[in-house]
Amino acid sequence: MSDPPSAVRHIAIAGNPNCGKSTIFNVLTGLRQKVGNYPGVTVEKKTGRFFGSHGEPMELLDLPGSYSLQVRSPDEAVARDVLLGRQPDTPRPDAIICVVDASNLERNLYLVAQMLELQIPAVVALNMVDVAEKNGIVIDLMALREKLGVPVLPMVATKGVGFIELRQALSRTPLPPPPFCAQMPIVLERETMALARRLPVDPAVARGEALLLLTLHEQALTELAHHDRIVIEDTRAAQARLHTAGLDPTSAPVEARYRWIGEICAAALHRGGGAFGPSVSDRLDGWLTHRVWGWAAFLAMMLLMFFCIFTVAAYPMEWIDTGIGALGRWLGGFLPASDLRSLLTDGVIAGVGGVVIFLPQILILFFFLGILEDTGYMARAAFIMDRLMSKVGLHGKSFIPMLSSFACAIPGIMATRTIENRKDRLVTILVAPLMSCSARLPVYALMIAVLIPAASALEKAGIMLCMYLLGIVAAFAMAWLFKKTLLRGETPMLLLEMPPYRLPAWKTILVRMWERGFLFLRRAGTVILALSILLWALATYPKPSDPATSPADAIAQSFAGKMGHAIEPLIRPLGYDWKIGIGLIASFAAREVFVGTMSIVYAVESGPDEDLAPLRDTMRAERRADGSPVFTPLVCLGLMVFYVLAMQCISTVAIVRRETNSWRWPLFQIAYMTSLAWVAALVVYQGGRLLGWT
Amino acid sequence: MNPLVDQLLVAALVLGALAFFVVRYLRKRASGKACGGDCCPTQKTPNAKLQTPNAKR
Numbered sequence: 001m002s003d004p005p006s007a008v009r010h011i012a013i014a015g016n017p018n019c020g021k022s023t024i025f026n027v028l029t030g031l032r033q034k035v036g037n038y039p040g041v042t043v044e045k046k047t048g049r050f051f052g053s054h055g056e057p058m059e060l061l062d063l064p065g066s067y068s069l070q071v072r073s074p075d076e077a078v079a080r081d082v083l084l085g086r087q088p089d090t091p092r093p094d095a096i097i098c099v100v101d102a103s104n105l106e107r108n109l110y111l112v113a114q115m116l117e118l119q120i121p122a123v124v125a126l127n128m129v130d131v132a133e134k135n136g137i138v139i140d141l142m143a144l145r146e147k148l149g150v151p152v153l154p155m156v157a158t159k160g161v162g163f164i165e166l167r168q169a170l171s172r173t174p175l176p177p178p179p180f181c182a183q184m185p186i187v188l189e190r191e192t193m194a195l196a197r198r199l200p201v202d203p204a205v206a207r208g209e210a211l212l213l214l215t216l217h218e219q220a221l222t223e224l225a226h227h228d229r230i231v232i233e234d235t236r237a238a239q240a241r242l243h244t245a246g247l248d249p250t251s252a253p254v255e256a257r258y259r260w261i262g263e264i265c266a267a268a269l270h271r272g273g274g275a276f277g278p279s280v281s282d283r284l285d286g287w288l289t290h291r292v293w294g295w296a297a298f299l300a301m302m303l304l305m306f307f308c309i310f311t312v313a314a315y316p317m318e319w320i321d322t323g324i325g326a327l328g329r330w331l332g333g334f335l336p337a338s339d340l341r342s343l344l345t346d347g348v349i350a351g352v353g354g355v356v357i358f359l360p361q362i363l364i365l366f367f368f369l370g371i372l373e374d375t376g377y378m379a380r381a382a383f384i385m386d387r388l389m390s391k392v393g394l395h396g397k398s399f400i401p402m403l404s405s406f407a408c409a410i411p412g413i414m415a416t417r418t419i420e421n422r423k424d425r426l427v428t429i430l431v432a433p434l435m436s437c438s439a440r441l442p443v444y445a446l447m448i449a450v451l452i453p454a455a456s457a458l459e460k461a462g463i464m465l466c467m468y469l470l471g472i473v474a475a476f477a478m479a480w481l482f483k484k485t486l487l488r489g490e491t492p493m494l495l496l497e498m499p500p501y502r503l504p505a506w507k508t509i510l511v512r513m514w515e516r517g518f519l520f521l522r523r524a525g526t527v528i529l530a531l532s533i534l535l536w537a538l539a540t541y542p543k544p545s546d547p548a549t550s551p552a553d554a555i556a557q558s559f560a561g562k563m564g565h566a567i568e569p570l571i572r573p574l575g576y577d578w579k580i581g582i583g584l585i586a587s588f589a590a591r592e593v594f595v596g597t598m599s600i601v602y603a604v605e606s607g608p609d610e611d612l613a614p615l616r617d618t619m620r621a622e623r624r625a626d627g628s629p630v631f632t633p634l635v636c637l638g639l640m641v642f643y644v645l646a647m648q649c650i651s652t653v654a655i656v657r658r659e660t661n662s663w664r665w666p667l668f669q670i671a672y673m674t675s676l677a678w679v680a681a682l683v684v685y686q687g688g689r690l691l692g693w694t
Numbered sequence: 695m696n697p698l699v700d701q702l703l704v705a706a707l708v709l710g711a712l713a714f715f716v717v718r719y720l721r722k723r724a725s726g727k728a729c730g731g732d733c734c735p736t737q738k739t740p741n742a743k744l745q746t747p748n749a750k751r
Contacts, residue, residue: 338700343707526718530711537708 009058015099017065020127023157025062052171069114072420095121102132113257118208121175124152136272143268149179182260187245191238214249294384305368306461313360324353346603351532354599358442366516370509376499392476393483395424405435409652423487434475439591443643449616451636539604551607575635575685591648634688638681646677
């Protein structure tokens with residue numbers, strides 16, 4: 001088991017969901033893996049390097065959370081396969097850090113019991129001892145160490161407590177394999193060892209692998225892919241012999257482990273007085289998961305978030321706007337009238353500046369999302385949503401991926417790996433992009449500013465909330481439709497662990513805001529910048545042969561103008577003109593590109609002698625040939641509805657392709673979302689006109 | 695500004711923007727990244743800030 005001193009040792013971090021694995025991983029490696037106070041944040045293995053207490057390098061593997069090695073979902077399978085050495089790209093770990101939530105010792109010890117059976121050297125990181133103490137739980141560390149036979153280290157990972165001891169424990173060479181594990185009934189042990197000898201696997205894991213095989217139900221055995229037919233037949237025969245001996249092979253190991261855990265807890269776990277009444281978390285849950293008040297609290301929190309987005313962000317947005325205007329004027333005065341000046345002012349500054357201005361709103365959005373995730377509220381939101389979701393046939397676990405999609409659909413779609421059933425997972429992947437991601441925020445904010453410039457921040461926040469709710473309702477409605485037609489199946493019950501409420505870790509939230517802000521600015525400085533240059537070229541060339549042609553006519557004859565005119569028949573029923581059409585085409589790359597594109601189109605159209613006015617003012621002043629305004633309230637609302645429902649993101653298409661392993665589902669998703677968006681925008685515009693609105 | 699210099703500079707910027715997307719695509723394909731998104735969690739982890747044993751003391 002021990003490696004030569006020069007070799008890098010591989011250490012895996014494993015444990016139940018939401019017990020602090022990623023926090024320990026981040027502290028040890030110095031990386032910034034996403035952490036959150038709800039189960040299912042990590043869905044694939046992550047690696048990083050760190051040094052032991054003697055400076056020896058070690059490779060650290062953060063595994064997705066799992067309650068047991070009898071897996072039910074793809075993310076749990078990753079943890080099991082790594083620990084059993086089944087993953088070809090990952091060596092079997094030399095040691096495991098078994099992270100245990102001290103406030104839930106009994107439940108967490110089940111996975112520890114299974115990991116000890118694998119005979120891999122282990123260190124138990126008893127995390128959140130502070131929470132356990134607050135709950136009146138006293139853990140006798142000496143007794144726990146004695147019973148488990150491995151080092152047990154008390155830790156508070158969020159405060160950096162216990163890491164020195166953890167490094168020291170991991171630096172012990174060689175770390176001995178665990179001496180004890182749960183004692184199985186003799187008949188079961190005999191069959192396990194007999195099957196283990198016939199398994200074509202590493203002898204070190206053969207017993208654990210055999211025990212896992214013996215506990216499988218008939219259907220799971222049939223679906224087994226990584227063992228050949230002979231092994232499966234041997235397993236069936238062993239199971240039949242156990243049944244004859246009066247032992248249920250699926251429940252006997254579970255009972256044996258819980259018996260062992262019971263003995264450990266009797267010796268090491270003591271509950272102090274005063275922990276029997278409802279805790280603060282329980283009392284808060286009474287309100288926040290209430291049938292009525294739970295919804296009221298959810299809507300109030302969302303409204304508060306959008307209110308802050310419109311009020312607090314207004315000042316920095318104004319500063320950025322002033323800065324961009326000044327830069328444009330300075331560059332305009334510095335360079336003589338030329339194509340280069342037009343490219344820099346009408347293309348780069350208008351395009352990139354038009355998007356960068358929304359940075360403060362993005363930061364505030366992530367500040368609030370960070371607080372909701374860190375306090376543990378997200379699990380409560382999933383709970384109240386489950387009542388609605390189960391009615392439309394959505395899996396209860398779907399809401400965590402859908403909540404993640406509020407930030408970006410990509411991690412949301414990857415988070416569907418926690419869903420066991422393939423059909424439920426596909427339904428969630430198909431509807432997750434309907435949740436309003438942060439890239440839609442600039443589009444909503446711009447259209448709201450054009451629609452009701454003089455309205456109060458509360459009214460603007462109300463419209464923004466309606467757009468987010470529309471996304472949620474559309475996702476539920478489409479999920480219901482898919483579950484009734486394409487992907488029929490039973491709706492499984494939601495079993496969700498409610499994490500305790502915690503005060504948010506401000507440093508984590510600020511780091512996350514910084515990361516998202518940095519990503520947004522990097523995107524603006526790379527993708528949006530390059531797209532702005534190309535869009536400017538498309539909106540400028542070919543130049544009209546007659547130099548006296550007005551800038552408005554010139555852009556109509558450009559490549560971009562021709563593209564806009566080409567799709568105009570399709571979008572005219574929605575009330576859009578060809579210039580909006582250019583924005584729609586360009587934003588197939590990413591939704592926020594719409595804002596930059598409209599900036600460029602109007603800047604190029606305004607000609608070289610005009611200052612860059614704020615985009616919302618230009619859009620409000622935009623007129624059709626008959627003198628009527630282009631951006632009427634119905635057009636603005638229709639555009640927002642279009643962006644709520646349309647699949648305007650190439651990156652999401654790519655991730656859906658990877659997660660479904662086919663082009664069929666992403667293409668279907670593009671088709672249904674674009675059609676849905678078009679029909680909904682048509683209903684808003686034409687329906688509104690029929691009712692006499694403008 | 696000399697019209698030729700003006701056109702050359704504009705052409706260089708436009709070609710540079712095009713080259714950016716081509717290089718980005720090739721690099722993503724080579725690194726095996728799952729998607730082109732900046733928020734893609736499957737991207738390779740940034741350079742780990744290697745810690746000395748005493749870093750957390």
